[in-house]
Amino acid sequence: MRRLEEDLGARLLERSVQGLTLTDAGARLFASAEPALALLAQAEQGVHDTAGVSGRLRVSLPPHFEPLWHAFEGFGARHAGVRFDIFVTDRRVDLVADGIDVAIRVGDGGRGSYVGRTLARYQTVRALVADTRLLSPLVRHFLDFMAETVPTTLDPYAAS
Known part of the structure; x- marks a missing residue:
């Protein structure tokens, strides 16, 4: 995560004793990447899960x-x-x-x-x-x- 933050030049997570929370930059990145991640997961499932064909x-x-x-x-x-x-x-x-x-x-x-x-x-x-x-x-x-x-x-x- 630190390497990604360094590559982007922005903090993506706010770290505290209570846990991790997304920064504004992190929330924007997650919102932009979420559809791509869902599409990737769907493609992987289509390749690997033939038991669920319908x-x-x-x-x-x-x-x-x-x-x-x-x-x-x-x-x-x-x-x-x-x-x-x-x-x-x-x-x-x-x-x-x-x-x-x-x-x-x-x-x-x-x-x-x-x-x-x-x-x-x-x-x-x-x-x-x-x-x-x-x-x-x-x-x-x-x-x-x-x-x-x-x-x-x-x-x-x-x-x-």
Whole structure:
């Protein structure tokens, strides 16, 4: 604290036998720094606290992906604050226009500015998002979870 006071050329704390109190300069510095400190704390928590993810996750799946349901149930059990809106369709969805967070599809991922991640080999299975800047911590955590828990094959008739 003394070094900061020396660097600023101002006393920030009034020291007495009864304790410490902020000086006017200290109060101004604290008021200016408080929003930045809160933002930093929020950013750190977002990086470290995946146990507290919550919100609505809109997912588009093709009809024959029944084996993936266990992964959604497992993710929901770990994160009670997450609600799923599942849209089952074979049509190509416009992620932005349809408000879809994640689309899980079989194939090469299609065209456009989507970001794909291979979840399993069945030819290719990818989860798509419209833009990496739209990846919220919830979506990132969900994709990581799916990559860990998705079955190695989506063919229910494949040999075990």
